[in-house]
Amino acid sequence: xSKPGQQVISRLRQMILSGELxxxxxxxxxxxxxxxxxxxxxxxxxxxxxxxxxLLTKLSGRGYMVRQVTQAEISGSIxxxxxxxxxxxxxxxxxxxxxxxxxxxxHLLKQGDELFAKGHITEQDLAIYHDMNQRFHQVIIEASLxxxxxxxxxxxxxxxxxxxxxLAFDRNNLAQEYRRFNFAHMQHHAVFDAISHGQGSRAxxxxxxxxxxxxxxAKIFSQMEESGEKMHVLNNVNATM
Amino acid sequence: xSKPGQQVISRLRQMILSGELxxxxxxxxxxxxxxxxxxxxxxxxxxxxxxxxxLLTKLSGRGYMVRQVTQAEISGSIxxxxxxxxxxxxxxxxxxxxxxxxxxxxHLLKQGDELFAKGHITEQDLAIYHDMNQRFHQVIIEASLxxxxxxxxxxxxxxxxxxxxxLAFDRNNLAQEYRRFNFAHMQHHAVFDAISHGQGSRAxxxxxxxxxxxxxxAKIFSQMEESGEKMHVLNNVNATM
DNA sequence: TTTGTCTATATTGGATCCAATGAATAAAAA
DNA sequence: TTTTTATTCATTGGATCCAATATAGACAAA
Numbered sequence: 001x002s003k004p005g006q007q008v009i010s011r012l013r014q015m016i017l018s019g020e021l022x023x024x025x026x027x028x029x030x031x032x033x034x035x036x037x038x039x040x041x042x043x044x045x046x047x048x049x050x051x052x053x054x055l056l057t058k059l060s061g062r063g064y065m066v067r068q069v070t071q072a073e074i075s076g077s078i079x080x081x082x083x084x085x086x087x088x089x090x091x092x093x094x095x096x097x098x099x100x101x102x103x104x105x106x107h108l109l110k111q112g113d114e115l116f117a118k119g120h121i122t123e124q125d126l127a128i129y130h131d132m133n134q135r136f137h138q139v140i141i142e143a144s145l146x147x148x149x150x151x152x153x154x155x156x157x158x159x160x161x162x163x164x165x166x167l168a169f170d171r172n173n174l175a176q177e178y179r180r181f182n183f184a185h186m187q188h189h190a191v192f193d194a195i196s197h198g199q200g201s202r203a204x205x206x207x208x209x210x211x212x213x214x215x216x217x218a219k220i221f222s223q224m225e226e227s228g229e230k231m232h233v234l235n236n237v238n239a240t241m
Numbered sequence: 242x243s244k245p246g247q248q249v250i251s252r253l254r255q256m257i258l259s260g261e262l263x264x265x266x267x268x269x270x271x272x273x274x275x276x277x278x279x280x281x282x283x284x285x286x287x288x289x290x291x292x293x294x295x296l297l298t299k300l301s302g303r304g305y306m307v308r309q310v311t312q313a314e315i316s317g318s319i320x321x322x323x324x325x326x327x328x329x330x331x332x333x334x335x336x337x338x339x340x341x342x343x344x345x346x347x348h349l350l351k352q353g354d355e356l357f358a359k360g361h362i363t364e365q366d367l368a369i370y371h372d373m374n375q376r377f378h379q380v381i382i383e384a385s386l387x388x389x390x391x392x393x394x395x396x397x398x399x400x401x402x403x404x405x406x407x408l409a410f411d412r413n414n415l416a417q418e419y420r421r422f423n424f425a426h427m428q429h430h431a432v433f434d435a436i437s438h439g440q441g442s443r444a445x446x447x448x449x450x451x452x453x454x455x456x457x458x459a460k461i462f463s464q465m466e467e468s469g470e471k472m473h474v475l476n477n478v479n480a481t482m
Numbered sequence: 483t484t485t486g487t488c489t490a491t492a493t494t495g496g497a498t499c500c501a502a503t504g505a506a507t508a509a510a511a512a
Numbered sequence: 513t514t515t516t517t518a519t520t521c522a523t524t525g526g527a528t529c530c531a532a533t534a535t536a537g538a539c540a541a542a
Contacts, residue, residue, distance in 0.1 A: 005525065028493070039527045044495085045289060052293045054392060061494070061534050076387035079332070083324040084393065091320070146317035148400075151295060152325065152393040159389075246495065269523070280497045285525085302504055302524070 008036055009046045013158070016055050017166070021066050027056065028063045053158045069159060077156045082211030084153050085137060089191055089207035092143035093200040101143050105192050108136045112185045121178040123171065129181055130167045136188055140195070140207075184213040249277055250287045254399070257296050258407070262307050268297065269304045294399045310400060318397045323452030325394050326378060330432055330448035333384035334441040342384050346433050349377045353426045362419040364412065370422055371408045377429055381436070381448075425454040 012032075015021045033043045047064050050056045056064040097105070111132050115125045141150055157165055169177045187210040194203035253273075256262045274284045288305050291297045297305040338346070352373050356366045382391055398406055410418045428451040435444035 030493075040494090041526050041528090045286060045525095048286060049289060049293060052290060063493070072386075073388060077389040079328060079387060080325065080389040080393050083328045084321065087320060087324045145313075146320060147314060148318040148321040148397060151396045152321050154396070155392045156389060271523075281524090282496050282498090286495095304523075 004038065005042045005045065008038060008042045009049055011036060012046055012050060013053075013055060016050070016066055017158075023066050024068050026059070026063060026065045054155050055158055074159070077159050078211055081153065081156050082208040084149050084156075085141065085211060086204040086208035088141045088144040088146065088149050089195060089203035090144075090200040091146050091149075092140050093195040093198050093203040095143065095145055096198060097143050097195060101139055102196065104139055105136065108132050108139075109185075109189060109192060112188065116178070116182045116185060119178075121174055121181065123174075126167070126169055126177070126181070129185075133167070133184075133188075134165060140191070143195075180213070184210065187213065245279065246283045246286065249279060249283045250290055252277060253287055253291060254294075254296060257291070257307055258399075264307050265309050267300070267304060267306045295396050296399055315400070318400050319452055322394065322397050323449040325390050325397075326382065326452060327445040327449035329382045329385040329387065329390050330436060331385075331441040331445035332387050332390075333381050334436040334439050334444040336384065336386055337439060338384050338436060342380055343437065345380055346377065349373050349380075350426075350430060350433060353429065357419070357423045357426060360419075362415055362422065364415075367408070367410055367418070367422070370426075374408070374425075374429075375406060381432070384436075421454065425451065428454065 012021075021027070027047070029040045029043050029047070033040045036043065047056060051058055051064060055067055057067050058064055112129060115121065115129055121129075141153070169181075187206055190206045191203055191210065194200075194206060253262075262268070268288070270281045270284050270288070274281045277284065288297060292299055292305060296308055298308045299305055353370060356362065356370055362370075382394070410422075428447055431447045432444055432451065435441075435447060
């Protein structure tokens with residue numbers, strides 16, 4: 001996957017998600033190509049791919065712009081993620097987990113427990129939690145044995161703030177964030193319990209509600225808009241997608 | 242949208258969904274370009290777009306092939322469609338429909354009623370039902386005011402047999418098909434009733450179950466595999482997407 | 483002063499050219 | 513006869529060239 005063309009896509013995706021390219025900013029082929037040190041061809045292809053991913057929107061005849069995401073769209077995306085991951089949890093429960101999946105989920109749960117055992121949380125802890133959380137969700141989606149779920153999620157996954165791959169938190173209020181993420185992690189336990197007991201409906205309901213834990217991010221996001229850079233965003237971009 | 246480049250994409254999509262290009266068939270850039278009377282450039286772009294749509298899969302270094310869709314994948318897609326359209330119905334109910342949306346849905350319901358009033362159904366009727374059905378679902382998705390739903394569906398929409406845009410039926414058993422589609426249409430009535438009374442949960446449950454009416458298609462699909470061309474597929478390709 | 487039209491320029495889309503890469507086949511050696 | 517290696521050929525990816533187009537700016541007229 002280290003082909004130059006793929007790298008252009010990854011790089012642009014990264015620049016958008018990290019905010020290096022501002023939302024609403026216009027993007028033309030030639031300057032972008034020069035900036036990345038390639039010709040227009042791979043940039044053209046990348047723009048079209050990113051448009052399909054929903055990160056860029058086409059302006060008629062004048063290239064592309066970084067998609068403007070409204071708070072309503074973020075909320076909508078989170079709802080969508082909720083039902084899709086809820087379905088994944090249900091189907092995972094109906095299929096029963098493999099031995100290795102059970103082991104990995106248990107390991108991830110334990111990893112989270114250790115973070116919260118201290119009674120407080122640091123930024124570094126949140127980075128670890130972030131990776132753990134992302135993997136936890138991924139395992140369940142895999143365990144659903146329904147590839148259409150991952151496909152349907154792929155759009156949302158690339159939307160900043162709506163995906164599990166983005167985690168926002170308030171640097172100045174880590175005590176509150178401790179409670180928020182601790183609660184989310186308890187839901188992880190509940191989901192695992194439901195899945196491993198074959199309780200599909202229960203697993204679905206918890207997972208769907210669990211997505212709402214992300215709604216907190218959206219709130220924080222809008223706060224950031226006003227009071228400028230009060231909070232922090234971790235973003236794991238999956239370069240292989 | 243009648244730009245030549247867009248037409249290449251639409252044409253290829255059409256050829257794939259109609260079966261003109263067989264599932265699993267390898268597709269190279271040069272022959273395809275010659276066949277369509279364009280250069281390689283628009284074809285290259287089209288291939289990548291269609292790959293993201295899930296209609297083509299990339300073979301390492303040797304171009305693309307028409308995606309093989311297993312029956313399990315179709316079932317999975319239908320489940321996904323169920324939860325997404327279920328969510329759409331719920332949110333439509335929570336938002337309350339606009340005047341024009343209500344009018345259009347009522348019109349579509351009536352249109353369907355007239356088809357089934359005769360007590361039997363013809364192939365031509367099914368073509369009308371197909372358009373009506375597609376529009377009915379589309380209006381509800383719009384009424385959800387959640388653009389993420391349509392985005393998440395877009396992948397599935399392009400999968401043959403899993404989308405509302407494809408309708409399969411058994412030509413030789415129209416009496417049975419009458420009962421199947423009549424039942425599906427009664428669900429349309431129930432969904433509308435729930436939405437217009439603001440009953441979000443009910444609307445969601447009915448819509449989710451309604452997706453399973455499509456499962457019949459999947460069964461028919463596998464029958465076709467065996468006994469060859471016993472059934473018929475209507476496919477409305479949305480060329481503007 | 484404002485509006486409409488025309489022209490010039492910026493920019494995308496398509497075609498073609500060249501390089502890189504991987505697969506297939508043929509030839510040679512074991 | 514089989515396996516391994518080398519060479520050729522098919523095919524994709526990137527760069528550049530050319531044409532089509534739309535926007536912006538300038539100039540003229542009302």
